[in-house]
Amino acid sequence: MTAETIAAIVILALPAATAALLALLPSYRISAALNLGSAFITLLAALSLFVAAPQHNAIILVDDLNVVFIVLNAFVGFTASVFSATYIAHELETGRLTAPNLRFYHAMYQFLLFSMNLALIANNIGLMWVAIELATLTTVLMVGVYRTPEAIEAAWKYFILGSVGIALALFGTILVYMAARPTLGEGVQGMLWTRLIDAAEAFDPALLNLAFVFLMLGYGTKVGLAPLHAWLPDAHAEGPTPISAVLSGLLLNVAVYAVLRFKLLLDANAHAFAPGPLMAALGLVSIIFAAFMLYRRRDVKRMFAYSSIEHMGVIVFAFGIGGPLANFAGLLHMAMHSLTKSAIFYAVGQIAQVKDTQQIAEIRGLTVTHPLLGWSLVFGVLAIVGLPPMGVFMSEFLIVSSTFERAPWLALVLTFGLLIALGALVLRMQGMAFGAPTGSRAPAKASAAPILAHFALVLAAGVYLPPPLVAWFRHVAEVLH
Amino acid sequence: MKGLEFDVAHLLAGGLVLISFVLLYQNRLYALLNVYALQSVVLSLSVAWQAYVQDASHLYATAFIALAFKAIIVPYALHRIIAELGIHRDVENVVGVGPTMLVGLALVALAEVVMLRIATDADVLAREDLAFALSVVLIGMLMMVVRRNAVSMVVGFMSLENGLILAATAAKGMPLVVEIAVAFSVLVALVVIGVFLYRISERFETVDALALDRFRGEQK
Numbered sequence: 001m002t003a004e005t006i007a008a009i010v011i012l013a014l015p016a017a018t019a020a021l022l023a024l025l026p027s028y029r030i031s032a033a034l035n036l037g038s039a040f041i042t043l044l045a046a047l048s049l050f051v052a053a054p055q056h057n058a059i060i061l062v063d064d065l066n067v068v069f070i071v072l073n074a075f076v077g078f079t080a081s082v083f084s085a086t087y088i089a090h091e092l093e094t095g096r097l098t099a100p101n102l103r104f105y106h107a108m109y110q111f112l113l114f115s116m117n118l119a120l121i122a123n124n125i126g127l128m129w130v131a132i133e134l135a136t137l138t139t140v141l142m143v144g145v146y147r148t149p150e151a152i153e154a155a156w157k158y159f160i161l162g163s164v165g166i167a168l169a170l171f172g173t174i175l176v177y178m179a180a181r182p183t184l185g186e187g188v189q190g191m192l193w194t195r196l197i198d199a200a201e202a203f204d205p206a207l208l209n210l211a212f213v214f215l216m217l218g219y220g221t222k223v224g225l226a227p228l229h230a231w232l233p234d235a236h237a238e239g240p241t242p243i244s245a246v247l248s249g250l251l252l253n254v255a256v257y258a259v260l261r262f263k264l265l266l267d268a269n270a271h272a273f274a275p276g277p278l279m280a281a282l283g284l285v286s287i288i289f290a291a292f293m294l295y296r297r298r299d300v301k302r303m304f305a306y307s308s309i310e311h312m313g314v315i316v317f318a319f320g321i322g323g324p325l326a327n328f329a330g331l332l333h334m335a336m337h338s339l340t341k342s343a344i345f346y347a348v349g350q351i352a353q354v355k356d357t358q359q360i361a362e363i364r365g366l367t368v369t370h371p372l373l374g375w376s377l378v379f380g381v382l383a384i385v386g387l388p389p390m391g392v393f394m395s396e397f398l399i400v401s402s403t404f405e406r407a408p409w410l411a412l413v414l415t416f417g418l419l420i421a422l423g424a425l426v427l428r429m430q431g432m433a434f435g436a437p438t439g440s441r442a443p444a445k446a447s448a449a450p451i452l453a454h455f456a457l458v459l460a461a462g463v464y465l466p467p468p469l470v471a472w473f474r475h476v477a478e479v480l481h
Numbered sequence: 482m483k484g485l486e487f488d489v490a491h492l493l494a495g496g497l498v499l500i501s502f503v504l505l506y507q508n509r510l511y512a513l514l515n516v517y518a519l520q521s522v523v524l525s526l527s528v529a530w531q532a533y534v535q536d537a538s539h540l541y542a543t544a545f546i547a548l549a550f551k552a553i554i555v556p557y558a559l560h561r562i563i564a565e566l567g568i569h570r571d572v573e574n575v576v577g578v579g580p581t582m583l584v585g586l587a588l589v590a591l592a593e594v595v596m597l598r599i600a601t602d603a604d605v606l607a608r609e610d611l612a613f614a615l616s617v618v619l620i621g622m623l624m625m626v627v628r629r630n631a632v633s634m635v636v637g638f639m640s641l642e643n644g645l646i647l648a649a650t651a652a653k654g655m656p657l658v659v660e661i662a663v664a665f666s667v668l669v670a671l672v673v674i675g676v677f678l679y680r681i682s683e684r685f686e687t688v689d690a691l692a693l694d695r696f697r698g699e700q701k
Binding site for chain 1: 595596598599607611614615618622625631634638641642645648649652653654655656
């Protein structure tokens with residue numbers, strides 16, 4: 001067995017084994033440390049895939065496209081575990097979580113990482129579906145972990161909408177297999193990405209089209225595209241903050257990845273319809289919808305959840321526009337959004353802890369009472385709305401300019417949506433960060449290191465992207481057509 | 482694929498759609514569960530018949546899982562939950578039975594039109610099974626939309642899953658991994674549901690999904 005294969009196995013087996021172990025360990029201190037350690041080793045294994053990817057087989061596939069997702073997943077998974085280790089202790093002190101709940105939380109955290117990694121690395125479309133279903137069920141349980149009526153409603157809504165989405169995606173998956181069967185024959189061959197993509201040209205285009213509609217609706221629900229987004233704000237607002245960060249930063253990306261893979265199948269078939277316009281339309285609707293909804297938010301976590309809907313819209317829109325530049329920008333935007341948004345959630349989680357409220361109106365003058373958190377929030381909001389010189393600016397700029405090239409009118413609509421969202425977020429951020437301070441002045445308990453690390457990366461990416469990284473992203477963008 | 486083999490498969494798949502309609506107009510929770518159990522029995526017969534026709538012995542396992550879990554264990558567990566929660570009253574519909582049935586008919590027509598036109602290359606049985614499966618899936622979704630009560634939403638979801646299993650078995654030679662996974666995830670889903678029902682009832686003293694709506698939006 002080669003070192004690359006071992007790395008791929010570690011990415012899957014380690015989180016699964018840790019999850020089993022954490023389910024048995026009663027002490028939360030040990031659990032938090034174990035959680036962190038395991039996430040760190042997973043990150044190292046994921047990084048090694050950048051250097052050398054294993055040969056694909058019937059179960060795993062690591063190529064230039066998904067390795068970007070895997071590394072991002074492992075990185076945010078690790079920083080969220082660092083944040084979680086300090087954050088969650090405070091939740092225990094205030095009595096929001098009990099010790100058994102916490103044990104459950106840690107086990108589920110690793111299980112979530114396992115299922116997301118499995119979804120990304122699976123070569124089999126059926127296996128990928130199973131993994132995404134597992135990830136959904138895991139997050140449902142985690143969203144409901146506080147057991148308040150609000151948390152249970154959020155989890156219930158997420159469960160119902162998520163399951164319907166997942167069911168539609170399974171129907172689409174079955175249709176893809178049906179389309180592949182005449183060419184690839186019966187059995188597992190008709191479900192492997194590596195075989196499907198080569199043979200896609202000969203598939204029945206009508207069946208493939210229908211399959212994509214189901215897959216787009218199904219996985220699109222998981223991406224959080226409007227009008228299928230109803231679960232997303234509740235799930236973000238009511239769950240523990242590390243989970244909000246992982247949801248926004250990672251799980252939504254996993255669903256985008258699934259959509260992208262199936263888009264490649266349709267692109268490879270000359271007679272199937274072009275999926276781009278459908279994706280661009282759904283993306284644009286999400287951007288505009290979320291941008292206006294941002295103004296009406298009173299809960300800070302909910303507000304940033306709507307911002308995630310907006311950015312998922314931007315990403316799906318970029319991939320829908322297609323072409324090397326837009327794909328490059330889409331991938332970059334995805335990475336930048338993951339880093340920025342999860343850091344914002346880390347900051348917001350601590351703010352909600354020290355101020356004991358998530359209501360925007362009740363948070364004032366953060367830069368006075370908690371300078372680090374306050375300025376982090378300011379920086380995070382300025383980064384996420386796309387102001388230079390941060391990374392999000394660069395990716396959004398590339399998306400807008402490549403859209404101008406292909407469809408100028410759409411670029412106008414897109415820019416309009418982005419500016420509307422910018423106005424809402426900056427307005428609310430000013431209220432929270434400045435003005436006469438209110439509420440507790442007690443120092444924040446959780447570590448600020450993950451926030452600062454993410455922001456440093458976002459800033460660095462905006463100022464200077466190392467050429468090898470650019471070359472890598474560009475190569476992937478070309479693979480995507 | 483001809484003669485008796487085709488007719489039986491057709492009959493069973495059509496039966497699933499018919500039972501989906503029966504599910505739509507049930508107004509008692511216990512009756513709803515019984516009809517769901519019946520649907521699962523028909524599903525397992527249909528899967529077993531496919532196993533026989535396609536000479537695919539692994540499908541018998543799927544049929545057995547459908548029978549054991551979906552026709553016996555799940556309805557029994559839900560019976561117990563309902564009895565313990567004391568919620569065996571009428572099911573409230575958001576929309577009346579008449580319009581619901583009409584919408585259901587329209588959905589079946591839609592499924593038939595879409596599938597029969599598209600899958601012209603696939604063999605006749607697979608195509609018709611897919612059309613029936615899509616009908617069951619769509620009616621299941623309709624049921625989730627028109628029912629207020631949490632238990633009947635769950636039943637709607639499970640009948641939707643029945644449709645998916647039908648589709649998976651119609652797709653000849655689809656690997657067993659997936660079918661077991663489907664059955665397994667149904668089980669997992671049930672655990673989740675069970676946990677949820679208990680928590681919900683614990684907190685709200687009702688499993689009416691409307692009670693959950695208090696927090697919609699951001700009033701506080």
